[in-house]
Amino acid sequence: MISADGTAIAYQRFGGDGPPLILITAALCDRTAVSELAEQLAPAFPAIAYDRRGRGDSGDLGAWTVRREIEDLAALIDGAGGSAAIYGHSSGAALALHAAAAGLPITKLILHEPPFTPTHDGEDQRERQAAEERAGEEQAETIRALLAQDRRAEAIAAFLAPTGMPQQMVEQMSNDPAVQAVAHTLPHDPFDVVSASSRGGATPAEQAATVMIPTLLLCGGDSFPWMIETGAQLAAAMPDAHHQVMPGQPHVAAPQALAPLLTGFLLST
Incomplete structure (x- = not known):
């Protein structure tokens, strides 16, 4: 796909026709990091793994901004038929939240351990x-x-x-x-993507509160406690969100544990 600034974004589609799930990788990953998950999802619905700009087979024209990464997602969604569900892991989940808050045509949203610091009053x-x-x-x-x-x-x-x-x-x-x-x-990624300046000074919960899309917040039971707390805070702030902890899973959860949860959420009405 060709993004708005002319950057070529490489992707691989697993499964057949129909509205897909686009998988956003974390820092230091190319699309191979989610290929096994995409393969496990493909029997139920199409899944798209892509190289974020500057990684793998994707290009990287001009100065990097969060906006350009959102435009890359917009190009993928448009090429996939005009709408898609989105899954993001770690800082990829922060990018997914940016995209949803920007109004991209996202049908459902899965945020898997976005690495925000929990917020408290005082x-x-x-x-x-x-x-x-x-x-x-x-x-x-x-x-x-x-x-x-x-x-x-x-x-x-x-x-x-x-x-x-x-x-x-x-x-x-x-x-x-x-x-x-x-x-x-x-x-x-992760620093600029998760920064307060990328959200215009809003807290992650304040940004999340603007997202009306059905959302699943996933955390691993064996992950960092502060990430589990963050997931619960974001879910509580969102109008249509559910927080789910996966027992025994670390920050990088096994595809075998993720695939059934994602499939159930995406196929639910």
Whole structure:
């Protein structure tokens, strides 16, 4: 598909005709990260896995903005027949929320562990959130500096290590050529995609409250507690949303666990 700015967006369609589910990947992923899930969904309905701009076989014209990633989704939806359901994982879920809030013709929305910090009332909470935003900006700046020197493995490690990922896995991913190939997108995804500035200063819950689309908020029972709390907060803020925790699943849930939940939600009336 050709996006509004002329960028070619590569995609793979699993399954036959009909309104599809478009799968949005997280940071450091190309479309192969969701291919197994797409294959499992295809017997029930079509699924589209695509390379976000700058990754895999997709192009990357001009300066990156969240708006351009939304336009990429709009092109895919238009090419798929004019409407589609959307699934996004992690920072891909944040992009999916942006797209829904922007009014794209989305029939149903699945947000799988969007990585927003839970919000609470009170001066202490506002100060803590401000401190977390500053820390995120500093981390992003460190990653930009490493990428400018083409130190991709170090940039990936600078992103992954603070998440609590085991050191062995951080080292494995940091030295994976496929992960290194998309490391240049890290300053944008997740940092820009999940930032307050990308929402015009609104909180994630305030942005979510504008979305009227039927929505499923998914979290893994073995994931980070703050992500589960965030999912519950977003679901409570949305007019038509349900929060569901998948027992025993980590942040990156198994396709075998995801596929039945997605199928049930998308086929329900």
